[in-house]
Amino acid sequence: MDEPTSALSPGECRRLFKIMRQLAADGVGIIYISHRIDEVMQLSDRVTVFRDGRHVWARPMAGLDENTIIAAMVGRNLLDAHRRDRGKGGGEPVLSVRDLSLAVSGRHGWRDVLKGVSFDVRAGEILGIGGLLGAGRTEILETIFASNEGLRGGEIRLDGIAVNIRSPRDARRLGFALVTEDRKAKGLHLHESIRDNVALPLVGRLARFGLRSFEGERALAKGAVDALGVRCAGAGQAAGTLSGGNQQKVVIGKWLATGPRVLLLDEPTRGIDVGAKREIYDLIFKLAGDGLAIVVVSSELPELLLLADRILVMAEGRQTGLISREEASEERIMQLAAPRSACGRAVA
The missing domain is CATH 3.40.50.300 (P-loop containing nucleotide triphosphate hydrolases)
Incomplete structure (x- = not known):
């Protein structure tokens, strides 16, 4: 499944995940590709990371966190995306x-x-x-x-x-x-x-x-x-x-x-x-x-x-x-x- 949720609403995503879990319980193997790290963490038993066409690592999901996966994907530590402090637009x-x-x-x-x-x-x-x-x-x-x-x-x-x-x-x-x-x-x-x-x-x-x-x-x-x-x-x-x-x-x-x-x-x-x-x-x-x-x-x-x-x-x-x-x-x-x-x- 390659980016299957890219055009789905949150409710549709939840229904898809329910179907996927049922398929897995019935013995179907699923390869799931996504840029959405939260989905990978919700669904996966194991995670494989690629960067620039090369295999980085494959590990069990147990014990992994979001920052570890992101660091492997981008090749460097990437802090949580906090919004930068800046003045809001003003005037007319x-x-x-x-x-x-x-x-x-x-x-x-x-x-x-x-x-x-x-x-x-x-x-x-x-x-x-x-x-x-x-x-x-x-x-x-x-x-x-x-x-x-x-x-x-x-x-x-x-x-x-x-x-x-x-x-x-x-x-x-x-x-x-x-x-x-x-x-x-x-x-x-x-x-x-x-x-x-x-x-x-x-x-x-x-x-x-x-x-x-x-x-x-x-x-x-x-x-x-x-x-x-x-x-x-x-x-x-x-x-x-x-x-x-x-x-x-x-x-x-x-x-x-x-x-x-x-x-x-x-x-x-x-x-x-x-x-x-x-x-x-x-x-x-x-x-x-x-x-x-x-x-x-x-x-x-x-x-x-x-x-x-x-x-x-x-x-x-x-x-x-x-x-x-x-x-x-x-x-x-x-x-x-x-x-x-x-x-x-x-x-x-």
Whole structure:
């Protein structure tokens, strides 16, 4: 089983684990691959660690702790990911969203996917968005960026001025950047080089007399590779040959090269190892410290609690809470994220 929980809700994960334990009790041998250390510790009798294609060690789970496994995976001790102390974003909102809505057409007519979503994000602030799979988290980012189909409604303000975003090109010109959930399908041209991927949003700006400036593109890509610590043979290496964590750095580097005001991150650490995950966290904190307004969607509650100054919780296309980090907990988020019946009670 290779990363079987990457797109599952917490409830679905629990059901999967129950089935796996029953299979094991019935004599089925299971090989389970995951970047989520807590899952490995819950499920495994023995653990094998690989790093850079090489076998590190194999040990019984009994007596192992999380730090020991992580140290073996990344080749160094990695302290528990405590959130760095820093000032929250202040001042007037950079991004203001009011009554954001999205309706899509299907076999049975129009259906509301988002309705009445409102929030602000200030310079240097990290706003997290949580909720179960299908709650509308990704749709919020795609509707702001105008990268989805359907009828979009509501008001978006940038620095207090209402803006009309009709396409991703409009969003980019206004200073928005969207790192999509699926980097392979939507974030990268896998067969093209790192240089081509990083330069893609700025090809027109870098061009001279209508011709591509390969020298300018190489300089831009080298700057992104150096700044983000992309491990590669050079900017000419094909993006599809990089590890997941380095692919994600290339996607982020591509958008940072545009000089955004608002960075929208959809599952920024999905499918990457713990070392690369920590590097992405450090980068997010640094960007916030530099004054960027950041919105992060994540299905991992510990990640939201680590990164976000405030957390917007979604359920069935509607926001059910907007809570500060001080009042946030996994239990509180799950209470707000639980679907509601017509009588207003959470559906079990």
